[in-house]
Structure formats: structure tokens, C-alpha cells
Amino acid sequence: MADSPYVPPKVWSPDTVNGGRFATINRPTAGAREEKDLPVGEHPFQLYSLATPNGVKVTIMLEELLEAGHKGAEYDAWTVNISEGEQFTSGFVGVNPNSKIPALLDRSGETPFRIFESGAILVHLAEKFGLFLPTDPAARAEVLSWTFWQVASGPFMGGGFGHFYAYAPEKIEYAIDRYAMETKRIFDVADQRLAQSRFLGGEEYTIADIANFPWLAPFVFGTIYNDAKTFLSIDEYKNVARWVEEIAARPAVKRGRIVNKVWGEPDTQLRERHSAADFEGKRLD
Incomplete structure (x- = not known):
């Protein structure tokens, strides 16, 4: 029963x-x-x-x-x-x-x-x-928008998907489906943006990239939430992968x-x- x-x-x-x-x-x-x-x-x-x-x-x-x-x-x-x-x-x-x-x-x-x-x-x-962080108002607004996009998106990926997929004491299908959907949507937003520009805020490396990289990169590398990379088909997001590899090579990032x-x-x-x-x-x- x-x-x-x-x-x-x-x-x-x-x-x-x-x-x-x-x-x-x-x-x-x-x-x-x-x-x-x-x-x-x-x-x-x-x-x-x-x-x-x-x-x-x-x-x-x-x-x-x-x-x-x-x-x-x-x-x-x-x-x-x-x-x-x-x-x-x-x-x-x-x-x-x-x-x-x-x-x-x-x-x-x-x-x-x-x-x-x-x-x-x-x-x-x-x-x-x-x-x-650019001083030009339009460029600054773009960078801040992508920075705080990550601040808003992080809880869906960590406390949402990560918690219910990897840490919760029981697997709840509805919760996993809900947050898997949102995590993939977040990756698609980033992937579409990175098809248009080298970095999230534009053509220059900014705090928008510094904020987003530590969240997106572990999914690309397959080092977070067990087999989340496979479960979420992260390899689909080619532009995100290109961006991750470029940032990961920076000495300061290492x-x-x-x-x-x-x-x-x-x-x-x-x-x-x-x-x-x-x-x-x-x-x-």
C-alpha cells in the first residue's frame, strides 16, 4: 500500500x-x-x-x-x-x-x-x-544584471536541484523534476547568451563571469551532485562549455x-x- x-x-x-x-x-x-x-x-x-x-x-x-x-x-x-x-x-x-x-x-x-x-x-x-565592472551605464547595467541573475538562480540549482537530487533523505520525483527543469532552463539561458557574446556581460571578463562560473562549471566538469552532469544532459550546452574552459584556464581562477x-x-x-x-x-x- x-x-x-x-x-x-x-x-x-x-x-x-x-x-x-x-x-x-x-x-x-x-x-x-x-x-x-x-x-x-x-x-x-x-x-x-x-x-x-x-x-x-x-x-x-x-x-x-x-x-x-x-x-x-x-x-x-x-x-x-x-x-x-x-x-x-x-x-x-x-x-x-x-x-x-x-x-x-x-x-x-x-x-x-x-x-x-x-x-x-x-x-x-x-x-x-x-x-x-564597467563604468559606462549601459555596460554596467548588463554586467550587474547577469551578476544578480546568478544570485537569484543559485538557490534553484543548489538548494533546489542539488538538495533534492543528492542530499534529501528520500527521492521525491516531483521535487527533482521541478528543479531539474529549472536548472536546465538556467543553463539554456546562459547558453543562448554565450552564443551571442564571449562572456556573459559582453566581450570583456567581468564579475558576471566570476559570479556564474563557480556554479555552472562543476556541472560541466561533472564534479557536483553525483552524476548530475549525465542526468541533466549538460553536454548539450556547447556555448557554456566553451566559456567554462576559457575561464578555468585563467591562473587566478585556478x-x-x-x-x-x-x-x-x-x-x-x-x-x-x-x-x-x-x-x-x-x-x-
Whole structure:
């Protein structure tokens, strides 16, 4: 006999939730759960993150700025292990009340201040250093549109498709179909755009590419959500693949992808980053 269909209660309670893989950290409340200060290094920027797609956006951006000669973009990158709830310490909540990575502390001026949300961090750094974001109003609008298109699309790919396809405690056909449809639509939007231009924002590499690459590339490479590449027929999106390969070859991108990485082969991990020397002996392919 089939299970009875789920009927939502009149008032929802978290006590009945089967959180699956994330049961130990998911709660319907915000704020710190543990008093603990964050580490602080010597550089102008202090990054607290993990090498998830959202985290990689910022490490790529910082490495690109350094590659372009902006020494003022030097940073210390500290790993925040979200599986162990380190995003709920008082120190981290102080730099991001939403308890999500990445979070950045800008200490380059007289008064340090925080920036949280990956899209906001990219815009802040682009404006501060005058790079990867055009000043022409029309070009700027195009780049910002594609940047925040990714910010809006990411939850469908990660928390939607990725969660129900790879992490949920049970396979729910409707949920997987719903988010597989949306993920493929997102890829088609990008593929059609990249048939028209070299990069998402136009003919120049910008924060639009830096924001989107860490999300789209793992599907192209087949390194995210088990066999998602096959399941979603990602090889159909030839223009996205061309764009991914070009960006992946950039030296700064190779470095940025391994910062705060704590899985995989040891020589592909860089748990903390404090100087360019930290990349010595690491595989950047």
C-alpha cells in the first residue's frame, strides 16, 4: 500500500522535520549558538568562507585583483566548516547575521566594516579597485544584471536541484523534476547568451563571469551532485562549455578554486590562504 499523502498541519513545527544530512545544523532561528571570536590576519581583507560555489566567487575575485597587480587586495582566507556549524559562532554572526558563507571584513581604511552576500562582496571589490565592472551605464547595467541573475538562480540549482537530487533523505520525483527543469532552463539561458557574446556581460571578463562560473562549471566538469552532469544532459550546452574552459584556464581562477577547500586530494586543498606562497606544491589543474 502506498504511503498516505502528506497533509500539512494547521501550524508547522520544526519538531517533526527530518532534516537528513543537515539535521544537526538546520533550525528556524537566527543568531549565535556559541561564543567564539574569529581569527584575524595581517592583510587588508579577512575572508571567512568555504570553497562552495558561493565561496569560490570571492576567492577568484581576490586572486584576479592580485593577478592584475592590485597589491591592496591581499587577503587572509579562513575556513568556516559549515557542516560543523562554525557559521553560528558569535564571531561569524558578527560579520554575517545570516550565518552563510562567504563573509568579508574590509580593514583597508580607518574603520573596518563587513560585507556579506557574495554578490555584494563582488560589487564592493570591483568598485573599490575599479576592475571587472564597467563604468559606462549601459555596460554596467548588463554586467550587474547577469551578476544578480546568478544570485537569484543559485538557490534553484543548489538548494533546489542539488538538495533534492543528492542530499534529501528520500527521492521525491516531483521535487527533482521541478528543479531539474529549472536548472536546465538556467543553463539554456546562459547558453543562448554565450552564443551571442564571449562572456556573459559582453566581450570583456567581468564579475558576471566570476559570479556564474563557480556554479555552472562543476556541472560541466561533472564534479557536483553525483552524476548530475549525465542526468541533466549538460553536454548539450556547447556555448557554456566553451566559456567554462576559457575561464578555468585563467591562473587566478585556478588558484581561487582551491582556497578554503577541505575535500579531495590533499594537494588540491588550501584550507587557509595568507600569501601567494601558500599555493606552492598545490595542484592547480
